[in-house]
Amino acid sequence: MxxxxxxxxxxxxxxxxxxxxxxxxxxxxxxxxxxxxxxxxxxxxxxxxxxxxxxxxxxxxxxxxxxxxxxxxxxxxxxxxxxxxxxxxxxxxxxxxxxxxGLAAQPKLQRSRSVTKDSDRYFDRIAAVEYTLAHDDGVSLRDLEQADIILLGVSRSGKTPTSLYMAMQFGLRVVNYPFIAEDMSNMRLLPEFEIYRYKLFGLTIEPERLTEIRENRLAGSEYASHQQCLEELAVVEGLFRREAIPYINTSSLSVEEISTRILEQTGLKRRLV
Amino acid sequence: MxxxxxxxxxxxxxxxxxxxxxxxxxxxxxxxxxxxxxxxxxxxxxxxxxxxxxxxxxxxxxxxxxxxxxxxxxxxxxxxxxxxxxxxxxxxxxxxxxxxxGLAAQPKLQRSRSVTKDSDRYFDRIAAVEYTLAHDDGVSLRDLEQADIILLGVSRSGKTPTSLYMAMQFGLRVVNYPFIAEDMSNMRLLPEFEIYRYKLFGLTIEPERLTEIRENRLAGSEYASHQQCLEELAVVEGLFRREAIPYINTSSLSVEEISTRILEQTGLKRRLV
Structure with a gap:
């Protein structure tokens, strides 16, 4: 070669x-x-x-x-x-x-989303990253009225990197909330999410892929077992369908692809262009 | 127009x-x-x-x-x-x-850093984002041996967005640590950083710009006062010079520009290409 x-x-x-x-x-x-x-x-x-x-x-x-x-x-x-x-x-x-x-270009040095070029845009982006960090992994459910989108899914379905990418690249304020093993026996939507139902979006993943990702993190654990992954995904996908929450399967998608598909399916507009 | x-x-x-x-x-x-x-x-x-x-x-x-x-x-x-x-x-x-x-292209659908294309790369990137999140804003100083770089600076000098961008875009593991007002009277390097001195990199900013950014966050506060910003920056830049820590001024730079300049000045290699 x-x-x-x-x-x-x-x-x-x-x-x-x-x-x-x-x-x-x-x-x-x-x-x-x-x-x-x-x-x-x-x-x-x-x-x-x-x-x-x-x-x-x-x-x-x-x-x-x-x-x-x-x-x-x-x-x-x-x-x-x-x-x-x-x-x-x-x-x-x-x-x-x-x-x-029919216009002449005005050549200027490349400035990628430069601070001086557009200070509001700078603040929008930083604010989106901060909001998203503060609402990562269910840490906070305050200020949900400011969220552009609320991602739901089991642990390791891709919520955190997707949220941060959407904040950094598109300037969106993203909440993400994990379903944990304890939720499974009585799976329901949090009451906090009821009035923001239209912001909810689910991530799911093939059980085999989830097992692989969890094994990579905690090899040999109950958490990473194929049976556990199968069960969690069945329960959570059941919830998505029952509650008519749109969702996508992230198994073979990169973070860019997941983010773009979410924008496409929800019609959400980029805040940074 | x-x-x-x-x-x-x-x-x-x-x-x-x-x-x-x-x-x-x-x-x-x-x-x-x-x-x-x-x-x-x-x-x-x-x-x-x-x-x-x-x-x-x-x-x-x-x-x-x-x-x-x-x-x-x-x-x-x-x-x-x-x-x-x-x-x-x-x-x-x-x-x-x-x-x-003298080679024929092998057209395939665009797959940006696709999971299926390169699973190791996927894990490297996710691991970098997770490490960086776990080491944001001085939250943890464990596992510093795994850090690619350790960013230091006062509050609002650009550490968090820069860290996350470097993790997401370049696959780097970034620690960031803030100097707070209480540190100012006795500014010194944390003992934890001593053996990782070569990983340290400072962010600084013009006092006027820092005041503007802090005002945007906490208008009218002591924290956002011009005097406070001046003092903190003088002390921290003094530390950078005394300890021979390389640093850059982020005032008019975007997150992409700060990240790229850090790579350039440190010679740090991208882990995702």
Whole structure:
């Protein structure tokens, strides 16, 4: 299998370059050695980058693949002369949009959700993360009127990472509440949730996958036993159906996929765009 | 100012499309009405999408701008016939990479850090989020040997969102520890941190910005007073310098920017790529 160096280069965080690069690399089978060069906005950093590109080329005998997003023209030009296969992550789209809109772009340094750009947005996001942290895992059931959504599910069904991702990425205030083994013999909806019924959303998971995840945490425990997982899931899915709470199965989904499917099914709007 | 509809369309989560689209839109001044169509992988969803594109075109009189990432050829083809300005977020790069590598792409549905694709990665990420949650805000100082980094700073300097972002995005295990007003008269490093000195990293912030953020939380309090903010920051920055703890000023940085700068300055490697 061929080996190639892959560099992510930006005058900002390079997170967009990484995101695009990972998606493209996911369609190929080769061994990628990845490195990220963020905040390339000075001559000093530019020289270091060019040196690394030249080193990669001379050592491997093949040009490194460089996913880049650079606004400053002099840095773009220097990069264009380096021995690299260049993937301009945004440039082509900016050019096309200028044509489509009949507007000139106003190039500025990449600022991802920058504080200075939009202070309200900054506060919204931080407030969403804090609200979600304060309402993780049933810790608090206060201020439910502020919740955008309330996630329900058994332990290890994916509630906490999903909640935090939705807060960080979409600016949503998420409550999550676990059903525990003791709830099982008399499963019912908490009275606190009654008037917020329309905010409830369930997560479920295949018993085999749940057993695997719990084993990874507490190997050999009753909690991780297949029988226990089967029973909890049967009871909780019964509740979801009885109470007409929408739910999804998270078994083969990433945190991004679970979060996006919840938005899609509930029609919930992103608060950060 | 002109108004345009902007659609993000994918057979996956469309998060990559949103990321690229936001970055491109950030270079233009127009009013964008954004909508996201994830998981477009069935005829039913395709028809709904095409209907919305046609509706946008007929209502606005201009074609909507569509950032898309679609693997299935029949859906790509249907989209290409719709009245839209099309931005193929990954397609051009996949084609270029086929040429650069002399390899054919193996198109598969977009799966962002999918569970099935790589179960170990899934567990690493969840474990990082859990470790970081358990070590938020000085709650626990156990298992510090597992920490990738230990963030220090006064209340509201950005520790918690940065920690969670680094865990979620990069798979890092982050401890964060706040200095509180009571620490100020006798500021010293906790003995627990002594042997992990090399993991310490400080966050600081301009007094004006800190005052603003604390006012937003507890208006009119001693805690939010400019004098208190000034004093705490002077003491804490003194400690950072005295103990040679590297630190950055977070005042005008987003959570993504703070996280990336920390990686850059410490040389810490991403655990998720």
């Amino acid at each position: 061929q080996i190639r160096d892959v560099f992510y280069v930006s005058d900002g965080t390079a997170i967009t370059c990484e995101t695009v690069g990972h998606a493209v690399l996911g369609q190929f089978s080769f061994q990628a050695h990845e490195r990220t060069f963020p905040f390339v906005e000075s001559n000093h950093k530019l020289e270091e980058l060019i040196k690394q590109i030249e080193l990669s080329f001379s050592q491997r005998g093949t040009k490194p693949l460089v996913f880049f997003s650079i606004v400053l023209p002099e840095i773009r030009e220097a990069l264009s002369k380096a021995p690299a296969e260049l993937y301009d992550v945004l440039g082509g789209f900016v050019g096309k949009m200028e044509q489509d809109l | 002109q108004i345009r509809d902007v659609f993000y369309v994918s057979d996956g989560t469309a998060i990559t499309c949103e990321t690229v689209g936001h970055a491109v839109l950030g270079q233009f001044s127009f009013q964008a009405h954004e909508r996201t169509f994830p998981f477009v992988e069935s005829n039913h969803k395709l028809e709904e999408l095409i209907k919305q594109i046609e509706l946008s075109f007929s209502q606005r009189g201009t074609k909507p701008l569509v950032f898309f990432s679609i693997v299935l050829p029949e859906i790509r083809e249907a989209l290409s016939k719709a009245p839209a300005e099309l931005y193929d977020v990954l397609g051009g790069f996949v084609g270029k990479m086929e040429q650069d590598l």
